[in-house]
Amino acid sequence: MSRIGLSSDILPVGCSLCATYCWISSFITFMLNRTTLNASTSCISLTDLLKKKTLPETDFPFIYIQSCIENPIKPLVVNILCKIYAWEQRKLGAVYRNIRNAFVGTATPYYVESEEDGYFYLESNNIKEGQINRNAEVFINEAFYQGQRDKWLHTGDLVMVQSGHVGHTAVIPKELDCVAAHALIMFQNSIDNINPYFTNYQLQTLESKKKLDYITTGNTIKHILASEMKQFTVDFSATIEEQTAISNFFLTLDDAITLHKRKLDGLKELKRGYLQRMFPQAGENVPQVRFSRFTSDWERTTIGKISDIVRGASPRPIQNPKWFDKNSDVGWLRISDVTEQNGRINHLEQKISQAGQSKTRVLRTPHLLFSIAATVGKPVINYIKTGVHDGFLIFLNPKFEQEFMFQWLEMFRPQWQQYGQPGSQVNLNSELVKAQEVYLPANEEQTAIGDFFRNLDVQISVQQQKLSQLKRLKSTYLQKMFI
Known part of the structure; x- marks a missing residue:
């Protein structure tokens, strides 16, 4: 202490x-x-x-x-x-001497393959949540880059997305000095005693976002004008010392968020890699990677031979309130619950009434389920009493280890796209799922594989919770440390 x-x-x-x-x-x-x-x-x-x-x-x-x-x-x-x-309220036009658009127009004819052939071109996809990312990169040729010299951005300048996810901002770092940009609003040549990161974080507060929404135009694609931003008011601390202290606080918090995001992405990538290597792929009857104590061949079968597959049921009309009761101990499983809990259902907000339970299938113990509508191909396990919507299949009387098949379905999920037409939604039914081939090892190896991936899922979940907590912390302090 x-x-x-x-x-x-x-x-x-x-x-x-x-x-x-x-x-x-x-x-x-x-x-x-x-x-x-x-x-x-x-x-x-x-x-x-x-x-x-x-x-x-x-x-x-x-x-x-x-x-x-x-x-x-x-x-x-x-x-x-x-x-x-x-603190003092100021218009951004009084804080920045130049507020204008970066290049607006077609730039694709000037694209080149890599940074070795040209220059990184800053676009709206690179600006998100107050930071610059280079997840997607575009490069432009020498001639076009030099032609934008009067609009080059410099260290400490502020940029804002003006179309699409409007209002997202970032500060130009030292390594991007003299970068050219496309379809962004540029805030340049600030007056003395202004920390650009303070402005950047101020524009991330809920109050600023509400004001930005008010001046945003467009229905399908949102748009904001540089002229509107000149009149946009922001509360500034009167001293550069306080601005810098607050900015450094949030920069440190952002660094922590970035580090945890990288760790989370690394764990997810690790799982994707092992899913491909620890289950047989097309044309294989054993996986590329196995635990050393297992050497037996895997047995080819179909999903319909190793489980009784039935479809969930939904009371109709589903909007009728008599089907639901907040005091019931049986939850009602919807696709949105699957997305939020990544397939492991530990709580359900909506509860189904006794009348509703008579119109659906109620599971009182953990079962493997499989979504065939909306989020198609997502495996699910219920850990609480659950009424199952007709957008799911239920695996009854399984002849496999539950966790093993949950992970196999996760691995195979992209393959269900073969049953849909390009650009159309995939439609699955129980017969298609029953006919799908699968290779199974002995039960002991199934258990070992299931345990391996379940432990990896726990690590991913813990890391996701830590990241979410840091983001909530940042959101809370954004509201408390700015006016």
Whole structure:
């Protein structure tokens, strides 16, 4: 635990009609499982401090915060030391001397294969959630790039998406100095005492998003004008020191989010790779990778021979409220639940009534299910009492290990597209599923494979929860640290 005081050369807190002074000095730690703020009678937590309209009359408003964070990230410590004045509302046109469009028009004739042949071209798909990503890259030739010289972006400039996912912003980093851009609004040549990252995070708050929605035009494709952004008002801290402290706080949080996102993506990619290598692919009767203690051949069969497959049922008309009862202990499974819980159903918001249960199939123990509508081909396991919609098949009396077949169906999921026409929705039925060939190993090997992937799924789920928690933390502080 750390106790941080203020240097003696800073004036104490005072009251004023035009400005309020206080000093906040703290170590802020992001707990992946919790954030703990400990305060004594002479201390105040950052969260409580931010709620207050009048600040405490004390020379040293200490904040005690326990400092710890789990691996794999090194301890995240952010030091905020700032003097808070009344914030000022300004139009962005008064903050940035140039607010204009980047190149708008057809650029495809100038595309080249790689950065070795030309220059990276910044587009709207590269701007998301306050950051620049290079997940999709486009490159332009020398002549076109040089022709955009008067619109090159420079370090510290701000850009905004003007069509599609409008309002997303990012700051140009040092490594993209002199980059050319397409269909973005550019905010350049800011006045002194403006931190571009402060503006970037201010535009990510709910209040700013509401104001952006108000000036957005278009129904199918949303659009926003550079001229509108000149009149757009934003609250700015009066001091560059406070702007920088707040910006650094969120930059550190964004770094943590990025690291956890990479780890999550890595785990998902690892699973995709093992799914392809631990189940036989087309033309194979054994997988490429096996546990060393197993050497027996896998047996070819069909899904219909290893399970009794029946379809769920839905009461009609489904909108009738008599089919549902919030006090029931039987949940009603819908496609949206499958998407949200990634196929492992541990809770269901909607409950089905006794009348509704008589019109559907109710499962009171875990079963393997399979979606044949909307999210086609998604395997599901219910871990609670569940009424099954007619958009699912149920595997009864299985002659396989449940987790093994759940993972096999996940691996095979893209292959169901063969039953649909290009551009049309795939339609599956029980007969198609029953006829599908599958190779099965002995039960012991099925169990080992199922356990392997279930453990991997647990790691993915834990990592997803950590990432979601960090994003929620950022969202909360965006609302509390900006006006």
